[in-house]
Each structure stands twice: as structure tokens, then as C-alpha cells.
Amino acid sequence: MLQVAVLGGDFRSCIIARKLVEKGYKVYQFFSENKLGGFMRGVRVWDQILDPGPQYLDNFNDQDKTLIESFGSEAELIDLKFSYSNYIGGKVSEENMALPSWYNIFNLEKRIEILSERSILSLNYSPNNYKENTLSEFIDLTSGKFLKEYQDNLCEKFLGIRSKNIHSSSQEIIPFVSKRQALFEGNISKNLKLSLAKFDDTLAAPKALVTNSLYNLYPKYGYNCLLNAFEKSLLDIGVDLHKNTKILSIEKENKKFKLISENENIQKLLFDKVYIGFDERLYEKVLLNTNNLESSTVYIPQHFVYIEVPKGSLGNLNYIFNYDLNDITTRITDLYYNLNNSNKTILCAEVCANNKNLIRNEKDKEEIINKSLNEVQSISAKIKNSSQLLKVFKSECITVPKTYRIPRKDYYLKKEKINKEIFDKYGENLISFPYQLTRKLMLDSIKNI
Numbered sequence: 248m249l250q251v252a253v254l255g256g257d258f259r260s261c262i263i264a265r266k267l268v269e270k271g272y273k274v275y276q277f278f279s280e281n282k283l284g285g286f287m288r289g290v291r292v293w294d295q296i297l298d299p300g301p302q303y304l305d306n307f308n309d310q311d312k313t314l315i316e317s318f319g320s321e322a323e324l325i326d327l328k329f330s331y332s333n334y335i336g337g338k339v340s341e342e343n344m345a346l347p348s349w350y351n352i353f354n355l356e357k358r359i360e361i362l363s364e365r366s367i368l369s370l371n372y373s374p375n376n377y378k379e380n381t382l383s384e385f386i387d388l389t390s391g392k393f394l395k396e397y398q399d400n401l402c403e404k405f406l407g408i409r410s411k412n413i414h415s416s417s418q419e420i421i422p423f424v425s426k427r428q429a430l431f432e433g434n435i436s437k438n439l440k441l442s443l444a445k446f447d448d449t450l451a452a453p454k455a456l457v458t459n460s461l462y463n464l465y466p467k468y469g470y471n472c473l474l475n476a477f478e479k480s481l482l483d484i485g486v487d488l489h490k491n492t493k494i495l496s497i498e499k500e501n502k503k504f505k506l507i508s509e510n511e512n513i514q515k516l517l518f519d520k521v522y523i524g525f526d527e528r529l530y531e532k533v534l535l536n537t538n539n540l541e542s543s544t545v546y547i548p549q550h551f552v553y554i555e556v557p558k559g560s561l562g563n564l565n566y567i568f569n570y571d572l573n574d575i576t577t578r579i580t581d582l583y584y585n586l587n588n589s590n591k592t593i594l595c596a597e598v599c600a601n602n603k604n605l606i607r608n609e610k611d612k613e614e615i616i617n618k619s620l621n622e623v624q625s626i627s628a629k630i631k632n633s634s635q636l637l638k639v640f641k642s643e644c645i646t647v648p649k650t651y652r653i654p655r656k657d658y659y660l661k662k663e664k665i666n667k668e669i670f671d672k673y674g675e676n677l678i679s680f681p682y683q684l685t686r687k688l689m690l691d692s693i694k695n696i
């Protein structure tokens with residue numbers, strides 16, 4: 248029986264371990280924390296564990312759902328539906344759309360001009376042509392001049408950086424940059440999309456009008472239970488789980504691999520293959536003892552402002568993006584599915600912790616909380632069409648220094664070089680997977696195991 252090691256305790260590494268058992272291998276899994284889950288584990292606030300913003304299994308299909316639920320009854324998933332909105336120009340969009348509703352700030356004449364400009368630009372668009380482009384160049388090619396200025400300012404607001412300093416691939420997680428944009432209300436967009444392929448490439452319509460085979464899933468009993476189910480199931484099928492085991496380096500001995508960690512017993516094991524599920528920035532350090540990818544990454548620091556309010560304060564929305572350039576909050580998420588309270592809920596407002604929003608002392612913290620509260624109150628009033636001030640029971644702000652990992656312009660060139668160095672040093676039996684920005688992409692990246 249082939250003996251293999253899986254490195255990482257995050258979502259993808261757990262699925263890799265499971266797939267390798269199904270292939271008939273003896274699997275050992277190593278991770279540096281005392282629990283599986285990585286970022287999925289959430290943050291501790293008021294003696295409970297809450298998600299930092301939305302932590303969904305979004306864009307999952309039936310097959311993905313079946314795979315996760317096969318870990319056991321505690322891994323059951325529910326569909327939260329894609330219920331979100333956006334706030335721009337002082338207006339809450341009535342459509343189920345996360346993208347900015349540009350029709351709330353640009354008049355019809357300007358939108359038609361934008362549509363024709365974008366339709367011509369998108370003719371030349373092909374993702375493969377833009378491997379080394381900056382996000383700014385991507386916006387130039389797909390947006391046109393009117394949207395460009397606003398999008399660049401949003402980049403500063405959401406990420407604290409200008410679009411010329413980051414790689415175009417970051418558009419996958421930046422909600423306001425996309426080949427398709429919301430220039431018209433949903434039904435008009437849908438009809439235009441159906442009428443001409445070029446419009447379909449250029450315009451966005453609410454998800455419900457486009458697809459009904461993708462879900463926005465969340466663990467029915469919370470991530471803690473889901474991750475317990477992962478652990479139990481992996482142990483049941485024979486995975487040898489090693490928690491609190493950070494792998495410091497890997498050595499090749501004849502054709503086998505030896506893992507170096509502070510626990511010397513691990514070094515006695517020899518593996519035929521090693522699979523690495525965690526971030527390539529981390530494994531570059533482990534495998535080559537260099538730091539090139541990390542130095543070409545912008546880690547986005549964020550404040551998460553938790554606000555306890557009456558249930559329903561965000562209507563039936565899961566979250567709303569705030570594209571108003573005067574505000575500091577970027578997204579407000581209702582964490583109702585995380586809680587067991589029938590009257591109250593907790594909203595999580597995200598704020599980019601850039602130079603303008605740094606917290607150096609208690610007074611700064613209070614200011615960030617108060618500004619966020621005011622913005623949440625005003626958006627909630629608009630959603631509920633009410634002049635009554637939203638009642639706030641309590642609030643807290645937690646700062647996470649590293650949230651999104653945004654590649655700089657030269658990231659992928661460096662990555663190609665690093666992958667080659669790794670292959671030359673370790674050969675084909677050390678298998679790694681590219682870091683992906685969402686869990687759906689993480690899952691898809693290991694389809695061929």
C-alpha cells in the first residue's frame with residue numbers, strides 16, 4: 248500500500264485526504280493548529296465563535312453538496328440562497344445583485360454610452376491574453392472611461408490599494424470589477440443578454456434570472472460541527488491525523504520523502520508521495536526556504552465590526568455591499584444562521600484597515616465602531632423603509648491583519664519559476680495545487696485526484 252502525506256488542515260486538504268483514502272492509499276495528514284479548518288474556524292467575539300464576514304460554500308452544485316454531506320450527518324448543508332444587494336449613490340438596489348447598480352448613479356444616456364463602449368472592448372477580451380496584466384489594465388480593457396474612475400476609487404476603499412499595483416486575477420474576488428456589469432435593471436438586462444451574445448458578455452443580471460443549478464450553502468449546525476464531522480470521518484476511514492504538527496521542511500531520501508518537524512517521531516516515517524493542500528506562499532517557505540511569493544502578495548487587513556441588533560434589520564438579505572465612496576464600511580453581513588436567538592441577530596460590517604482607518608488606540612477603535620454603526624443604521628433604515636433609528640444592543644470590533652491575499656503584478660511570473668524549482672528538487676511525487684480565492688475553486692482544483 249502506498250504511504251502518502253497530506254499537508255494542511257484547511258478545507259481543501261481535508262477533501263484531498265478523503266480522496267486519497269478512496270484511491271487505496273494509507274494517508275497521514277499534518278497541520279499546524281490543534282483543530283482542522285484553517286480560516287473556516289472563525290473568530291471569538293462575546294464568548295462565541297462568529298464568521299469574519301460571509302463564509303459561504305457559494306456556487307456549489309449538487310455534486311459538491313453530496314461530497315461534503317458524505318462526511319456525516321453533522322456535515323449537512325442548507326441553502327442560504329443568493330440574497331444580497333448593493334448600496335450606491337445613497338440608494339439600496341431592489342434587485343438581488345452584489346455588483347454595483349450603476350443605474351442608480353448614471354443617467355440612461357451615459358449608460359447607453361458605457362454599454363456601447365464596453366461591447367466594443369469586450370470583443371477583444373480573452374482571459375488568457377492577460378496573464379501579466381494589472382487590475383488597472385483589466386479595468387481599462389473591460390470597463391471604459393466612465394466606470395474606470397469609480398472602480399479605481401472603490402479599489403482604494405475596499406483594499407486600500409490602487410488597481411495599478413495588483414494583478415488582474417484579483418478581479419475574481421473584487422465584487423465591483425467584472426466583465427459583466429449591472430447597467431440596467433434585471434429584466435431589461437436579461438432581455439438584452441438573450442438578444443445578443445455581445446450584450447450577454449457585457450451585462451449582468453440577477454443570479455436567479457440566469458441560473459438555478461448553483462447554491463449558496465452553509466453548514467446546518469455551523470462550521471464547528473461540520474469540522475468535527477470532517478475529523479470524525481477522516482479518523483473513521485483510517486487517516487492518521489497529526490494536529491499541532493507544523494512541517495518545517497521536506498527531505499528526499501532515495502525515492503521517498505521525509506517530513507521535518509519539531510516532533511522527531513514524524514521523521515521516522517517515509518512517504519511515497521506528498522500532497523500539499525495549503526497556500527503556495529506557505530509551501531514555498533517549507534520547500535525552498537525562500538519568500539518570493541509572499542513578497543509579491545498584498546495581504547489585506549480588515550476590521551470586522553460586530554453589531555447586535557433586532558432580527559430582520561437587514562430585511563431578508565445575506566449581505567449588502569456598500570459602494571458609497573463617502574462611507575468606510577464595504578459589506579454588511581447578517582450572521583443569523585450562526586445564532587440561536589429568535590429576537591436578535593448579529594451584523595458584521597467589514598472595514599478595510601488601511602492608513603485612513605488604522606486603530607492605534609481605544610479612541611480610534613471607538614471612532615471606527617461609531618462610523619460603522621451610523622452607516623449600518625442608515626442602510627438598514629433604507630432597506631426597511633423606516634425612519635426609526637435601528638436599536639443597537641452591543642458592538643465590538645476585531646481586527647484581522649491578514650484577510651484577502653492579493654497577488655501583485657509579478658506574482659504569476661515568480662510562481663512559474665518557483666514551481667519549476669520545486670519540481671527540479673522534488674520530482675513528480677510531490678504534488679501541490681494552486682492557491683484559489685474561493686472554496687468552490689479550491690474544490691475544483693483537486694477534481695483530478
Ligand SMILES: Cc1cc2nc3c(=O)[nH]c(=O)nc-3n(C[C@H](O)[C@H](O)[C@H](O)COP(=O)(O)OP(=O)(O)OC[C@H]3O[C@@H](n4cnc5c(N)ncnc54)[C@H](O)[C@@H]3O)c2cc1C
Pocket residue numbers: 254255256257258259277278279280283284285286287299300301302303304305492493494495525526529533650651683684685686687
Ligand atoms: C472576509 C473574507 C470572506 C470570505 N468569504 C468567502 C466565501 O464566502 N466563500 C468562499 O468560498 N471563500 C471566502 N473567502 C476565502 C476563503 O476564506 C479562503 O479560502 C481562506 O481565506 C483561505 O483560508 P484556508 O482555510 O483555505 O487556508 P488557511 O486558513 O490559510 O489554512 C491553512 C492550513 O494549513 C495548515 N498549515 C499551514 N502551514 C503549515 C505547515 N508548515 N505545516 C503543516 N500545516 C500547515 C494550517 O494549520 C491550516 O490548517 C473569504 C475570505 C475572507 C478574508
